[in-house]
Amino acid sequence: xxxxxxxxxxxxxxxxxxxxxxxxxxxxxxxxxxxxxxxxxxxxxxxxxxxxxxxxxxxxxxxxxxxxxxxxxxxxxxxxxxxxxxxxxxxxxxxxxxxxxxxxxxxxxxxxxxxxxxxxxxxxxxxxxxxxxxxxxxxxxxxxxxxxxxxxxxxxxxxxxxxxxxxxxxxxxxxxxxxxxxxxxxxxxxxxxxxxxxxxxxxxxxxxxxxxxxxxxxxxxxxxxxxxxxxxxxxxxxxxxxxxxxxxxxxxxxx
Amino acid sequence: xxxxxxxxxxxxxxxxxxxxxxxxxxxxxxxxxxxxxxxxxxxxxxxxxxxxxxxxxxxxxxxxxx
Numbered sequence: 457x458x459x460x461x462x463x464x465x466x467x468x469x470x471x472x473x474x475x476x477x478x479x480x481x482x483x484x485x486x487x488x489x490x491x492x493x494x495x496x497x498x499x500x501x502x503x504x505x506x507x508x509x510x511x512x513x514x515x516x517x518x519x520x521x522x523x524x525x526x527x528x529x530x531x532x533x534x535x536x537x538x539x540x541x542x543x544x545x546x547x548x549x550x551x552x553x554x555x556x557x558x559x560x561x562x563x564x565x566x567x568x569x570x571x572x573x574x575x576x577x578x579x580x581x582x583x584x585x586x587x588x589x590x591x592x593x594x595x596x597x598x599x600x601x602x603x604x605x606x607x608x609x610x611x612x613x614x615x616x617x618x619x620x621x622x623x624x625x626x627x628x629x630x631x632x633x634x635x636x637x638x639x640x641x642x643x644x645x646x647x648x649x650x651x652x653x654x655x656x657x658x659x660x661x662x663x664x665x666x667x668x669x670x671x672x673x674x675x676x677x678x679x680x681x682x683x684x685x686x687x688x689x690x691x692x693x694x695x696x697x698x699x700x701x702x703x704x705x706x707x708x709x710x711x
Numbered sequence: 712x713x714x715x716x717x718x719x720x721x722x723x724x725x726x727x728x729x730x731x732x733x734x735x736x737x738x739x740x741x742x743x744x745x746x747x748x749x750x751x752x753x754x755x756x757x758x759x760x761x762x763x764x765x766x767x768x769x770x771x772x773x774x775x776x777x
Binding site: 475476477478479482498499500501502503506509512513514523525526528541542543545546548613614640660662663 | 716744770
């Protein structure tokens with residue numbers, strides 16, 4: 457199947473994206489990425505601890521992966537822009553997932569500040585993927601601003617609660633002429649498949665993989681579920697009916 | 712002289728370049744990005760920057776994240 461997702465100038469085959477946080481041992485990441493065929497991975501940017509410089513996460517990310525740095529830690533548009541510029545200066549491409557959060561309990565994104573940051577970063581030539589609460593008007597503004605995709609949350613970050621925002625995500629898929637990538641809260645492969653069956657362009661999950669007993673196998677399960685959901689979407693799901701409709705002929709019975 | 716590095720005050724006994732400072736602190740030069748007084752510096756400039764009193768440095772790198 458030659459069904460590719462195009463974001464910016466990049467063509468992507470595997471529509472399951474994963475994060476690199478929360479792994480008990482980062483050395484598992486290369487195996488996880490290889491065995492699942494994952495192409496897009498997220499990273500964060502933080503101050504180096506001068507007392508004990510940490511191992512570099514890039515060391516664990518296989519060459520050829522598309523790196524999607526996030527702006528986590530940003531509380532407003534200016535901070536997000538600053539982090540994005542720093543991330544690009546690291547020399548790992550110009551993709552950026554805008555994440556602006558100032559709600560510590562539910563970690564919900566600030567759509568207004570996110571939109572402001574998106575507008576600035578698009579002008580600076582970034583491939584912008586904003587993480588948002590699924591709001592149609594904001595998504596339209598982001599589309600007009602020239603972002604590359606919109607990333608609505610399924611449920612609050614790290615909760616594994618699934619596609620709680622389903623109806624709102626469905627509206628974005630219907631109305632926005634950009635890839636809709638469901639991010640955050642997806643806990644099970646079946647939920648990822650459900651998002652894909654609806655027409656989501658991709659799914660990003662981190663916690664669900666990193667906190668599984670067997671993260672390598674879980675990443676594979678997600679990857680397969682996302683592929684299955686995509687195939688189902690492309691195949692066109694059959695109609696839903698209230699009453700039974702026999703699949704076998706209703707004629708020619710034994711008397 | 713006093714400089715601020717990643718939000719913390721540091722005392723420097725002698726004049727050093729930014730490049731020397733990073734090396735002295737065993738920073739992996741290949742993976743960090745440095746902001747000097749709120750300007751992102753190209754790594755080619757690290758040797759040209761002589762740290763001075765009151766300078767503010769942010770030294771960052773990628774970590775695992777979602």
